[in-house]
Amino acid sequence: MTPSTPLADSLQANNLHVHAGTFPAVRGVSASFGTGTFSAVIGPNGAGKSTLLRALLGLNKPESGGVCLFGRPLQSWSRPERSRALAYLAQTEGLPDSTKVRDVVALGRGAGDWRFGLLPTRPWTDDDDAAVDSALDRTDTRRFEGRKVAELSGGERQRVALARALAGQPRFLLLDEPTNHLDLAYALEVIRYLRCEVAGGLGVVAVLHDLNLAARADWLLLLHQGEVLAAGPPAEVLTPENLLASYGVRVSVLRHGDRLVILPED
Numbered sequence: 001m002t003p004s005t006p007l008a009d010s011l012q013a014n015n016l017h018v019h020a021g022t023f024p025a026v027r028g029v030s031a032s033f034g035t036g037t038f039s040a041v042i043g044p045n046g047a048g049k050s051t052l053l054r055a056l057l058g059l060n061k062p063e064s065g066g067v068c069l070f071g072r073p074l075q076s077w078s079r080p081e082r083s084r085a086l087a088y089l090a091q092t093e094g095l096p097d098s099t100k101v102r103d104v105v106a107l108g109r110g111a112g113d114w115r116f117g118l119l120p121t122r123p124w125t126d127d128d129d130a131a132v133d134s135a136l137d138r139t140d141t142r143r144f145e146g147r148k149v150a151e152l153s154g155g156e157r158q159r160v161a162l163a164r165a166l167a168g169q170p171r172f173l174l175l176d177e178p179t180n181h182l183d184l185a186y187a188l189e190v191i192r193y194l195r196c197e198v199a200g201g202l203g204v205v206a207v208l209h210d211l212n213l214a215a216r217a218d219w220l221l222l223l224h225q226g227e228v229l230a231a232g233p234p235a236e237v238l239t240p241e242n243l244l245a246s247y248g249v250r251v252s253v254l255r256h257g258d259r260l261v262i263l264p265e266d
């Protein structure tokens with residue numbers, strides 16, 4: 001199936017051209033990201049990964065081409081509908097330092113809260129409490145739900161940001177370098193949490209720099225100078241030829257059990 005055929009269970013870019021400022025950062029990208037799939041967008045610095053992610057969220061307006069969510073053009077979704085379906089974790093997620101973890105996660109319900117200067121949009125319900133509890137449990141953040149954000153480590157904050165995104169029960173979660181600044185243990189943990197959510201049906205689209213983490217995804221999109229250089233399962237995309245063409249680095253791709261390991265030769 002070509003990416004331009006609308007797919008009922010996917011987030012699709014169709015021949016997308018997007019400018020960052022005046023620079024043509026994304027040039028003719030077509031790709032389909034599925035629910036229940038862990039997709040990773042990879043490519044060297046400046047390849048257009050963040051610009052693509054923002055366009056998929058409707059934050060950057062395309063010059064041409066478009067984005068479809070569940071077969072419907074993104075611009076036909078109302079803003080509340082869209083923000084319920086698509087959650088975003090930016091590179092540096094600003095969390096309010098003096099707010100307690102549970103309250104931060106509750107903000108993900110989108111119900112508003114006067115305490116944080118947000119107009120309440122509807123009454124808070126038991127379902128909201130249950131969704132917050134579940135997000136805290138699934139990210140192992142419940143044990144510090146009463147602590148202030150300022151009292152958390154960087155890795156713990158990242159998990160709280162993830163919990164807040166999950167509390168909204170989105171269909172897709174788009175993450176820009178979610179493992180940046182995390183040590184190996186925390187990075188693997190984030191990938192493990194995301195994997196669990198994917199098993200439950202969430203569509204994950206993550207920009208990843210670490211190719212050995214990206215190798216754990218189900219599907220990869222390799223961008224180079226704003227264009228798709230390769231797309232498919234990790235074994236098809238993470239080849240020495242593709243990585244030399246995009247990163248300009250010679251690598252060996254080894255198999256370790258059922259995993260791929262990328263080893264730079266330089």
Ligand SMILES: Nc1ncnc2c1ncn2[C@@H]1O[C@H](COP(=O)(O)OP(=O)(O)OP(=O)(O)O)[C@@H](O)[C@H]1O
Nearest residue numbers: 020021022023025044045046047048049050051052
């Ligand atoms: N406001 C802007 N004005 C001009 N050029 C921009 C602007 N924002 C981004 N760019 C350029 O667009 C290109 C794509 O940027 P983008 O941030 O999407 O790349 P990226 O693949 O996410 O990079 P990185 O891995 O370094 O985060 C880069 O060459 C960048 O310099």
